[in-house]
Amino acid sequence: MTDTPTLFRPLSLRGLSLRNRIVISPMCQYTAHDGHLEDWHLVHLGRFATGGAGVVFTEATAVQKSGRITHGCPGLWTDSQIPGHAHVAQFALRHGAVPAVQLGHAGRKAGMQRPWFGNGPLTEEDFARGDMPWQPVGPSPIPVAEGWPEPHALSLQEIQTLVEDYAAAARRALAAGYRIAEVHGAHGYLIHSFLSPLSNRRSDAYGGDLAGRMRLALEVTEAIRAVWPDELPLFFRTSAVDGVPDGWSLEDTVVLARELKARGVDVMDCSSGGIAGAATAAGGAKRQPGFQVPYATRVREDAGLATMAVGLITHPEQAEAIVSEGRADLVAIGREALVDPSWPLHAAVALGHDRRFESWPEQYGWWLVRRQDSSEFYRPGGEG
Numbered sequence: 001m002t003d004t005p006t007l008f009r010p011l012s013l014r015g016l017s018l019r020n021r022i023v024i025s026p027m028c029q030y031t032a033h034d035g036h037l038e039d040w041h042l043v044h045l046g047r048f049a050t051g052g053a054g055v056v057f058t059e060a061t062a063v064q065k066s067g068r069i070t071h072g073c074p075g076l077w078t079d080s081q082i083p084g085h086a087h088v089a090q091f092a093l094r095h096g097a098v099p100a101v102q103l104g105h106a107g108r109k110a111g112m113q114r115p116w117f118g119n120g121p122l123t124e125e126d127f128a129r130g131d132m133p134w135q136p137v138g139p140s141p142i143p144v145a146e147g148w149p150e151p152h153a154l155s156l157q158e159i160q161t162l163v164e165d166y167a168a169a170a171r172r173a174l175a176a177g178y179r180i181a182e183v184h185g186a187h188g189y190l191i192h193s194f195l196s197p198l199s200n201r202r203s204d205a206y207g208g209d210l211a212g213r214m215r216l217a218l219e220v221t222e223a224i225r226a227v228w229p230d231e232l233p234l235f236f237r238t239s240a241v242d243g244v245p246d247g248w249s250l251e252d253t254v255v256l257a258r259e260l261k262a263r264g265v266d267v268m269d270c271s272s273g274g275i276a277g278a279a280t281a282a283g284g285a286k287r288q289p290g291f292q293v294p295y296a297t298r299v300r301e302d303a304g305l306a307t308m309a310v311g312l313i314t315h316p317e318q319a320e321a322i323v324s325e326g327r328a329d330l331v332a333i334g335r336e337a338l339v340d341p342s343w344p345l346h347a348a349v350a351l352g353h354d355r356r357f358e359s360w361p362e363q364y365g366w367w368l369v370r371r372q373d374s375s376e377f378y379r380p381g382g383e384g
């Protein structure tokens with residue numbers, strides 16, 4: 001009888017107990033219609049719930065219609081969008097996974113191409129498909145990169161409305177049954193563009209020094225926390241570094257994490273990059289296994305806040321080492337879950353936690369353990 005690997009020890013966050021430390025990272029599907037989730041989303045996210053993850057994140061979900069990244073991105077800006085999310089959330093709950101939603105606004109990157117159509121600003125070809133552009137917004141009229149549209153700089157009144165819309169979307173997320181909300185403060189989208197000195201050149205209360213640039217992130221967090229129940233956790237995804245000279249730094253992230261903690265954020269989800277161009281992970285940093293984990297470790301140590309590590313975490317032993325060595329509290333799996341939606345179940349086998357399909361849905365497990373025990377079962381290298 002071996003000890004339970006840390007990866008498979010339940011984690012309590014406020015009034016919630018996660019069955020393990022594995023989170024499926026938010027991943028845009030560019031497949032929603034007019035901001036409404038589709039059957040695709042239920043199947044896509046449902047596989048992660050039956051695949052054993054502790055938490056399953058729905059992709060970046062816009063709090064305003066104009067805050068969608070692409071025409072195919074979902075939202076929670078109107079009540080008619082609640083049922084689609086409820087379907088996903090209820091399914092996850094029935095299968096032991098905690099449903100989580102990432103609330104965001106694309107800001108300067110709003111209205112771009114779906115990745116498979118180019119991953120850049122919309123072109124004539126996209127217009128011909130019916131994907132018409134709309135006016136992106138940001139802290140200042142500075143485009144994401146050359147060739148991208150110039151954003152409209154939000155007025156104080158528009159910022160006020162935006163903050164209220166975050167709270168309204170959080171209320172809808174709660175009504176849908178989500179148990180975790182995450183503020184999308186990363187990847188060059190609206191909140192990140194206010195944080196970074198590269199994109200924020202405002203001279204009012206929402207720009208200038210670090211406190212000014214953090215103001216929007218903190219006000220959004222406060223507004224969501226005010227409607228998000230005390231017993232449910234709130235996450236914040238940050239781009240821990242811009243990876244561009246004179247950009248947002250890890251030191252800034254630690255300061256932000258302390259402020260977020262004081263406002264009721266429970267977990268800092270540490271990604272990076274995205275401030276210049278379409279890419280997410282920070283330019284400059286070599287993308288190697290777990291390359292963003294040190295950000296999660298630093299925030300955890302210096303801000304005393306629980307963290308989630310993400311980025312090229314693909315192997316069970318790697319994930320186990322991250323959480324057992326205290327480098328992060330949770331690990332988020334993105335693309336590897338697209339390869340194997342049952343990654344957590346397979347990780348449980350690999351780490352010797354479940355060799356008898358006990359954590360599998362009974363519809364599968366009952367059969368699989370019998371097949372495994374039967375003489376018909378082919379074992380590579382075995383007797384056949």
Ligand SMILES: Cc1cc2nc3c(=O)[nH]c(=O)nc-3n(C[C@H](O)[C@H](O)[C@H](O)COP(=O)(O)O)c2cc1C
Binds near residue numbers: 335
């Ligand atoms: C298809 C796809 C869509 C993504 N959409 C989002 C998103 O909606 N929100 C977000 O914060 N990150 C998004 N990301 C980034 C992932 O959440 C994750 O941080 C990144 O893929 C690195 O983790 P990985 O190496 O395990 O894939 C997306 C990544 C992929 C591959």
